[in-house]
Amino acid sequence: MGIKILTEHINVPGIETLEVYRKHGGYRSVEKALKTMTPDEVVEEVKTSGLRGRGGAGFPAGMKWSFLAKPEGIPRYLVCNADESEPGTFKDRVFMEKNPHALIEGMITSSYALGANTSYIYIRGELLFILRILEKAIAEAYAAGLLGKNILGSGYDLDLHVAPGGGAYICGEETALLESLEGKRGNPRNKPPFPAVKGLFQSPTVVNNVETIASVPWIVNNTGAEYAKIGVGRSTGTKLISASGNINRPGVYEIELGVPVEEFIYSDEYCGGIWKGKQLKAVVPGGSSVPILPANLILKTAAGEDRLMTYESLSDGGFVSGSMLGSGAFIVFDEDQCIVRNTWNYARFYHHESCGQCSPCREGTGWMERVLHRIEYGHGHQQDIDLLVSVAKQIEGNTICPLGDAAAWPVASAIRHFREEFEWHIKHPQEATAPGAVYRGQLAAATV
Amino acid sequence: MAKITFDGIEVEVEDGTTILQAARKIGGDVVPPAMCFYTPLKGSGGKCRVCLVKVTQGSARDPRPMPKLVASCITPVQDGMVVENTTNEDVLNARKGIVEMLLINHPLDCPVCDQAGECDLQNLSYEHGVSATRYEEPRRTFNKVDLGPYIQLHMTRCILCYRCVYTADQITNKRVHGVLGRGDAAEIGTYIENVIDNDFSGNVIDVCPVGALTDKTWRFKNRVWFTKPLNAHRDCPTCSGKVTLWSRGETVLRVTARKDEYAEVEEFICNTCRFDKKEMSDWTIEGPRNIDRGSVISANHYELPVVNVPIVPNLPKSTVKKMPTE
Numbered sequence: 001m002g003i004k005i006l007t008e009h010i011n012v013p014g015i016e017t018l019e020v021y022r023k024h025g026g027y028r029s030v031e032k033a034l035k036t037m038t039p040d041e042v043v044e045e046v047k048t049s050g051l052r053g054r055g056g057a058g059f060p061a062g063m064k065w066s067f068l069a070k071p072e073g074i075p076r077y078l079v080c081n082a083d084e085s086e087p088g089t090f091k092d093r094v095f096m097e098k099n100p101h102a103l104i105e106g107m108i109t110s111s112y113a114l115g116a117n118t119s120y121i122y123i124r125g126e127l128l129f130i131l132r133i134l135e136k137a138i139a140e141a142y143a144a145g146l147l148g149k150n151i152l153g154s155g156y157d158l159d160l161h162v163a164p165g166g167g168a169y170i171c172g173e174e175t176a177l178l179e180s181l182e183g184k185r186g187n188p189r190n191k192p193p194f195p196a197v198k199g200l201f202q203s204p205t206v207v208n209n210v211e212t213i214a215s216v217p218w219i220v221n222n223t224g225a226e227y228a229k230i231g232v233g234r235s236t237g238t239k240l241i242s243a244s245g246n247i248n249r250p251g252v253y254e255i256e257l258g259v260p261v262e263e264f265i266y267s268d269e270y271c272g273g274i275w276k277g278k279q280l281k282a283v284v285p286g287g288s289s290v291p292i293l294p295a296n297l298i299l300k301t302a303a304g305e306d307r308l309m310t311y312e313s314l315s316d317g318g319f320v321s322g323s324m325l326g327s328g329a330f331i332v333f334d335e336d337q338c339i340v341r342n343t344w345n346y347a348r349f350y351h352h353e354s355c356g357q358c359s360p361c362r363e364g365t366g367w368m369e370r371v372l373h374r375i376e377y378g379h380g381h382q383q384d385i386d387l388l389v390s391v392a393k394q395i396e397g398n399t400i401c402p403l404g405d406a407a408a409w410p411v412a413s414a415i416r417h418f419r420e421e422f423e424w425h426i427k428h429p430q431e432a433t434a435p436g437a438v439y440r441g442q443l444a445a446a447t448v
Numbered sequence: 449m450a451k452i453t454f455d456g457i458e459v460e461v462e463d464g465t466t467i468l469q470a471a472r473k474i475g476g477d478v479v480p481p482a483m484c485f486y487t488p489l490k491g492s493g494g495k496c497r498v499c500l501v502k503v504t505q506g507s508a509r510d511p512r513p514m515p516k517l518v519a520s521c522i523t524p525v526q527d528g529m530v531v532e533n534t535t536n537e538d539v540l541n542a543r544k545g546i547v548e549m550l551l552i553n554h555p556l557d558c559p560v561c562d563q564a565g566e567c568d569l570q571n572l573s574y575e576h577g578v579s580a581t582r583y584e585e586p587r588r589t590f591n592k593v594d595l596g597p598y599i600q601l602h603m604t605r606c607i608l609c610y611r612c613v614y615t616a617d618q619i620t621n622k623r624v625h626g627v628l629g630r631g632d633a634a635e636i637g638t639y640i641e642n643v644i645d646n647d648f649s650g651n652v653i654d655v656c657p658v659g660a661l662t663d664k665t666w667r668f669k670n671r672v673w674f675t676k677p678l679n680a681h682r683d684c685p686t687c688s689g690k691v692t693l694w695s696r697g698e699t700v701l702r703v704t705a706r707k708d709e710y711a712e713v714e715e716f717i718c719n720t721c722r723f724d725k726k727e728m729s730d731w732t733i734e735g736p737r738n739i740d741r742g743s744v745i746s747a748n749h750y751e752l753p754v755v756n757v758p759i760v761p762n763l764p765k766s767t768v769k770k771m772p773t774e
Contacts, residue, residue, distance in 0.1 A: 004696040168630070187626065190522045331635040356608060356627070356634030358495050363549040387582055394545030397516045398497050411504035 002256035003230060005218045006211065010098045010397035016133060018140040020100040027146060028187045029217035034154035037220070041112065042113035046216060046281045048224030050236035054082055055172075055209035056327040057402075058311045067196040068114055069204040077205040078111045079181065080213050083165050083172040085124055087288035087349055088329030091240035092210040096123075096130050101138035104160065106144060106213035109220055111158050115208055118159045122177050125167035157371035173205040174403045175199075187357045188401035209327075212241055212263065229370050232258035235310035239325070241270075245332035246284075248272035248402045261285070261307045261314075262299050265332065266409040278334040282417070285314050286326020289406030290344050291413030293323050294341070319413065338438050340425050343414040344372035361404040364395040368411055375422065380428030385422050389415055450527040454478060455535050467520035467531055468499055478672070479534050479710075480541075481572050483550070483657050484538060484609035485521035487712050492614050493521035497546050498572060502539050505530035517542055540576075547576040552583040553632060554658075555604050563659030565672040568659065569607060596643035598650060598664050598723050603635045606660035612636065612652035620646045621715055628679060647686055650722040654705050654713050665723050666702035669745070672732065675701050677739055680731035687718040692737050693728075702725045709740040 014020040033042050047062030068076060079105070085090040095101055102123070111119045118325045123131050138160055141147045149157045163181055165171045175189035178200045199205025211417070215237060219227045228236045235257040246252045247265065249272035255264065264270045265280065274280050283298040284290060298380060302321035307313050314325045333342065351369040356362040368391055374380050392408035399405070415422060419441040425432040432439075451460045455478045456473050461470045469487075470687045471479045485493035493499075499521045503514040507668055508528025517539060520531070533539055551573055552582045558564040573636045590603035606626065613636070616623040624645075638644070644652070653661045675694040694702045705713035725731065 026638055170630075190519070192524075262618060354631040356629070356631045357610075358497050359549050359607065360497055360546055362551050362608065362634070363633050365550060367549075367583065367585070374585075390545075394542070394549065398500060398546065400494060400497075400519075 002254075002259070002419075003238065003260075004254050005230075006095065006214055006240060007254040008204060008301060010095070010348070015099050016137065018101060018137070018144055021099070021296070024301070025221075026101055027105050029220040030112075030146060033109045033112055033220050034152055034156055034163070035121065039115055041411075042109065042187035042220060043214075045224040046113070047220055049219045050224075050231075050234060051212065051215055051219065051225035052214075052235070052237075053209060054239065054313065054327070056086070056324075057290075058325065061208060061212050064196070064208070065114060066204060067194075068206055069197045070115065071204070074200075075118065076114055076116045076204050076225075077176065077203060078114050078116040078176075078213075079109065079200060079205055079207045080107060080119070080121040080210055081172060081174065081177060081207050082121050082123040082127075082175060082210050082366060084210070084327075085172055086124075086327050086329060088244055088284065088331045089242050089287050089327045090244075091242045091252050091328060093127060093216065095210060095240065096127075097133060097179070100130075100134045101141070102214050102217070103210055104137055104141050104147075106216045107160055108141075108151070108215050110206075111160075112156055113216075115386075116206075117157050118161070120181060121160070121162045122171070122198070123162055124172075124179055125165045125436050128164060130205050131164050133161055138162065140432045150256070152204070152385045167353075169349075170401075170403060171357045173403065176401065178205065179201070182392075186206050190405075191402060199272060230256055232308060232310050233324075235312060235313060239309070241309070241328045241330050243271050243330045246278065246328075246334035246337065247332045248276050249276050250313065255309055257308075257310045259309045261309060264309055264330070270332075271332065274332065274334050276334075280332065281335050281337055282328070282333045282339065284323075284331040284333075284410070286307075286324045287411060288349065288404075289331035289333070290324040290326040291319055291322075291409050292343075292417065293416045295414075297321050298323075313364050319409070320416075323413070334394045335440065336436070336438055339414055339418040339421050340372070340376050340432075343411055344369065344376045346410045347372050350403065354403060354407070358400045358404070360395045361399045361407065363392050364404070365407045368392055368407070372411070376424050377432075378425075378433040380426040380429070382426055384426065385415055385419065388412075414434065416440065450525045450529070451531040452525045452527075452533045455533050461525060463527075464524050466493075467501060467503075467523050467525055467529075467593060468493075470525050471533065474597065478534055480520050481575075481690070482521055482710065483568055483572065483607060486611050486614070486655055486715070487710075489611060489614040489618060489655070490511055492512070492594060492609075492611060494519045496550070496609055496734075498550070498576075499541055500539060500542050500546070502532045502536045503529060504532055512723060516529065537673040544576050544578070547573055547580070548582070550607050552581065553588050554607065555587060555589070557605070561605065561659040562662045562667055562672075563656075566711075567659060568657035575697075593641065594639070594664075595638065595661075596649070598719065599644060599653060600664050600667065601636060602660055602661075602662065606636055607658055607660050608634055608636070609657055609725060611655040612658065612661055615655050615716075616644070616649070616653050620648045620650060623644060626726070629731075647718045648716060650719045651705065651713070652715045653722075654716075656706070657711065663702055663722070664689060665726070669701050670696060679706065679737045680732040681734065682723055682725065682731050684718060688715045689717070689722060690715055691717055691721055691731075693731060693733075695728070698728055698730075700728060706737070735749050 010023045042067050051061045053059045168174045171186040173188050176186040180186035195205045241253045266273045280295040282294050284292045301316045311325045313320045347369040351365040354361045354365045392412040395404045396408040424439045473605045481498040482499045483496035496703045500517040505511045507526030565731045624642045628637045653663050678693045691703050692706050693700050705717045
């Protein structure tokens with residue numbers, strides 16, 4: 001068992017109440033930061049810790065904080081991105097549901113570091129029951145003087161609001177989130193200006209994931225240098241992984257970054273191996289938008305080294321033979337899963353969730369979905385495979401926000417690694433459309 | 449002031465100018481196309497992605513290239529920036545890809561479309577498109593909607609540039625239409641069928657780069673390339689009254705604002721001028737208008753023959769035809 005930073009007390013009964021949370025050392029970081037540290041010192045600690053954004057892009061949080069513009073007389077905002085809607089990701093939901101005060105503590109400490117006097121938690125519309133849990137916890141914090149005017153007598157004021165979205169995936173993109181928070185249609189903004197300069201209500205804003213913000217209290221309590229000791233290289237600290245798919249023990253696991261992927265899949269401490277004793281076929285290691293990897297490439301890099309659960313190791317080999325850690329949604333496929341059907345399912349999701357603002361994504365996601373649907377239902381042509389690759393390439397990098405890339409990568413990678421399976425689908429439409437039919441030809445080569 | 453190199457041509461522009469505006473200062477073939485950006489409309493641009501260019505040097509201070517292609521209409525210039533447009537293969541390929549995307553759900557009903565001949569999408573696909581489509585699936589279609597007595601919305605042709613939304617937002621006092629839905633099901637609409645009713649509503653027709661918003665007083669009357677554009681003005685209490693008349697013989701077939709070579713209006717005009725004043729006697733004719741745009745209407749077969757120059761005194765400079773030197 002590695003060190004637990006976020007989930008140490010998550011199963012303590014009554015941890016969602018302020019009383020029990022404080023009994024287990026809650027809100028110590030608020031007292032320490034507000035009473036003994038300057039905001040810049042907190043930012044420095046986060047920088048030293050090497051904490052990277054847990055929402056998917058993995059951008060160093062301390063760096064992001066230091067980019068925040070600080071003009072006189074203009075308010076600054078901290079916005080917590082709790083619009084967790086990537087298929088396969090459910091870590092923030094579990095975390096907020098069980099331990100709402102940990103997020104609130106992180107929000108207070110982080111807001112203090114950034115000099116924000118109003119902060120928002122933007123929560124996914126489907127998670128209304130968690131909104132109530134959070135609001136209850138916030139009310140408790142207000143009553144205890146941890147929020148509001150003059151927190152703990154330090155002279156620092158903070159108002160914390162929870163705002164629910166309408167359930168659109170695109171509102172997880174930070175500028176679309178800000179638009180939505182302002183009460184507008186959730187279309188991503190053109191960048192620059194970046195939110196650090198002009199964000200919420202045209203003021204400097206930092207947008208961070210739930211997990212990133214919840215890691216800050218530990219860093220303040222135990223110093224950034226201690227945090228940097230956990231993990232491997234530039235991937236410091238712990239990460240919540242939402243493990244799902246054909247494994248024996250699906251769920252949310254807190255891992256020290258650097259656990260080998262093989263251990264994560266097969267150890268009883270984590271996923272507990274592939275269910276029903278089946279073979280591993282493929283893994284999507286970071287949520288539906290990152291490239292899928294076949295069994296041989298997920299366990300070992302192209303160079304033959306063990307792949308580790310770190311930002312660097314998972315992206316080793318670029319998109320040719322690597323993937324990304326993303327938001328930590330680890331989706332495992334066994335030998336009976338059809339990659340074509342799965343790719344179509346992802347494409348369908350991105351088609352449905354594209355905001356329709358910029359043309360490559362609006363038209364391209366629908367195009368890919370329709371072609372994949374045709375292949376899956378036995379009406380594909382051989383040239384469709386190259387067509388998909390070409391359409392994915394036309395979308396990638398040419399859009400306003402990363403949703404275009406997120407839609408293109410799974411399709412391009414599935415074809416890159418499982419081209420034979422697509423070809424089989426097209427050549428043998430009758431066999432391929434039979435219930436439960438799966439191509440097994442490539443499995444032998446892909447298994448280690 | 450910032451000095452940038454665009455396709456090997458040096459140009460000096462004000463700080464904060466966008467790459468597209470700097471390119472327009474150079475003019476000619478190097479200017480990237482723009483389907484959604486519209487200079488008079490604040491906040492427009494960045495959506496259609498046809499103006500993507502490659503920045504090979506970010507600035508003199510930080511010479512790193514920008515990792516992705518950038519939308520030239522919204523990216524401000526930096527001193528020492530080096531930009532490639534027509535000289536970069538990647539840019540041309542990306543543009544080709546985007547034109548293909550714009551066309552897959554477009555009905556390509558140019559033979560019956562009133563915009564044909566002055567359509568930005570038509571020009572764009574002529575320059576960057578391919579002759580056959582790779583798209584086999586059914587195209588999205590919508591029913592035509594009447595937005596009041598003057599404007600018809602044919603959503604099937606729309607490329608969602610948002611120009612009409614910005615126009616209604618910025619130059620009229622009550623916007624009743626916007627974008628509904630998302631993805632390729634997004635549409636311009638009034639939610640519950642509504643009438644766009646204000647003095648300047650007709651301008652949404654002028655800003656539309658395709659034939660999605662059309663003038664009902666002009667629909668199916670004629671083809672633009674058969675009509676003759678004339679500059680004209682009248683004393684109008686609501687707008688400047690400076691318009692272009694499109695006539696055939698003595699009949700005024702339609703009235704539009706005066707547009708420059710990038711199809712951007714010089715001044716927005718009011719609905720009275722646009723829809724109600726359809727007699728030659730309503731207007732003071734200034735003379736023929738030269739249309740400086742890459743489309744069939746700029747084929748200058750209707751210009752005054754040069755031999756007639758002495759007959760018409762004080763001919764505007766724009767109408768003087770350059771004769772091939774022998």
